[in-house]
Amino acid sequence: MSASVKTIDDFVQIIQRSGLVDEVRLQQVISAWPDRSLPLPDDLxxxxVTANLLTDWQVEQLRKGRHKGFTLGRYKLLKLLGAGGMSSVYLAEHATLHSKVAIKVLPVKRADQSSYLARFEREAQQSARLNHPNIIRTFDLDTSGAIHFIAMEYIAGIDLHAKVKRDGPLDVREAADFIRQAAIGLHHAHDEGLTHRDVKPANLMLDTRGTVKVLDLGLALAGGDEDESLTREHDEKVLGTADYLAPEQATDSHKADRRSDIYALGCTLYYLLVGRAPFAQGSLAERIQSHLRKPPPNLLEQRPDVPTAIVELYFRMLEKHPDARPQTAQEVADALANWLAAGSGKAPAARGELPRRTLPRRSASPGSGPASGATTVVRSGPGSGSSSDVPIGRMPVATATDSGSLSFTPPPSSAARSTQRLPRVTAAGPAARSGRGSQDTQPGDEEQPAKQGRRRPLEFAGLPLGFWIAALLGVLLAVFLGVKVMMR
Incomplete structure (x- = not known):
């Protein structure tokens, strides 16, 4: 174990052994402390650091007597960005290009365990295939001695898990935009044949310009038995993070597909708006069982300000059966883009259940009005059997009279797949208090019979001129005949 540095001379020697600082520049700085036998002062x-010769993290390591491990291949490590059981990530600088990158390092103890090394290398290979503004780019896969590492795009920013922990639940429009961007990135990965299998807030990085980038494809599954054999060989049946695990993935990770990522993205949407995952209570086994059997928690109970459109989308994304969810991430992105463009994020939804779509029924007799017989239709997801002329992957732009609604084209095989009953939103607002019909009823529908009655007198006046001439001639003829009879 390295001995801690106590004197100026100890510190200078450890710097020289590390090779981090050019000797000439080092001597220029330490010349202000000629007596090197003195205890190391903090200002040296x-x-x-002020001269940009060392970073705070490097100084911390050097003061502990550590002079090794500052370089990996062509990269100089500057700062530890994060660490976990699966890997550590450092900010690094290329030795000749001086460009900043993120270096992901596989712990040495993991290299010989099960499939960790194989999955680590596969992550780099699969990530390198993707070139998209909403996905972290991968530049290099290399080794330095016994250390395996990946060089990736460095993002100056914060992941969405940390952002919510720091700032609290997000504004609805902000959360919707972040999920929209993540969905676009995931759709690109899906089109390239990759299923992420570990979508969660911590794997969505937000840069300083507001761009969201998907990272960590370590659990990504590519189509084909050869790729699946990695986890089958090592008997790793369930992979992913329990709080964001789709039901089909919870039973067998090899069953996961792009719709499993959509489920996880829906859980992420809930986290951004509420500050915790949908099924965050209980043990690991209990949380997995919740994904399998329990209906999703009502978003409106925690955030009554979330518009109906977002609540409906959330419930669709968390359908238990994959066929009942949006079938592509692009559908999710389009739905959110259209909602954002419509500017419908201000109207708060009432606490309670999701609204039932009320459609006016045609009257059997004139004047009965639409309110006399309304058909209530509950749409709990793409599998509800609702009809639509909108092709898959394209979402209708919400209009001023229906800016809170979204609709999806159900996949052909999902007619009865919906596995949850949507909660009902109790009516609120002036229309409900005055006894009017549903908010989806057109404003002028109830006035139609009265308007028709007012139009009837005008319709007689609008008869053809020939009709009036014939009538006048008939009257004159009758008068003439009457006078003639009287004269007899």
Missing amino acids: PQAL
Whole structure:
């Protein structure tokens, strides 16, 4: 174990052994401390940081007596960005290009365990196939001694899990835009034949310009038995994060497909709006069972300000059966893009259940009005059997009279797949209090009979001129005949 640095001379020697700082520049800075036998003052390391010769993280390691591990291949490590059981990520600088990258390092103890190394290498290979503004790019896969590492695009920003922990639940429009961007990136990965299988807030990075990028394809599944054999060989049946695990993925990760990522993205939407995952209570086994059997929690109970359109989309994304969800991530992105463009994020929804779509029934007799017989239709997802002329992957732009609704084209095989009953939103607002019909009823529908009655007198006046001439001649003829009879 390295001994801690105590004197100026100890510190200078450890820097020289690390090779981090050019000797000439090092001597220029430490010349202000000629007596190197003195205890190391705090302002000397700070002077090296101010001169951009060392980083705070490097100083911390050097003061602990560590002089190795600052370089990996052509990269100089500058800062630890994050660490976990699966990997550690560092900010690094290319030795000659001086460009900043993120270096993902596989722990040495993991390299010989099960499929960790194989999956680590596959992550780099699969990520390198993807070139999209909403996906972290991968530049290199290399080794340095016994250390395996991946060089990736560095994003100056924060992941969405950390952002919510720091700032609290997000504004509805902000959350919708972040999910929209993530869906676009996922759709590109899906088109390239990859299923992410670990979509969660921590794997969505937000840069300083507001761009969301999908990262960590370590659990990504490519189509084909050869790719599946990696986890089958090592008997790893369930992979992913329990709080965001689709039901089919919870039973067997090899059953996961693009719709499993859509489920996880729906759980992520809930997290961004509420501050916790939909099924965050209980043990690991209990949370997995919740994904399998429990209906999704009502978003409106936690966030009554979320518009109906977003609540409906959330419930569709969390359908238990994959066929009942939106079938592509692009559908999700289009739905959110259209909602954002319609500017419908301000109207709060009432606390309670999702609205039932009320459609006016044609009257059997004139004047009965639409309110006399309304047909209530509950749409709980693409599998509800609703008809639509909108092709898959394209969402209708919401109009001023229906800016809170979204509709999906159900997949052909999903007629009875919907596995949950949507909660009902109790009516609120002036229309409900005055006893009017559903908000989906056209404003002028109830006035139609009265308007028709007012138009009838005008319709007689609008008869053809020939009719009036014939009538006048008839009257004159009758008068003439009457006078003639009287004269007899």
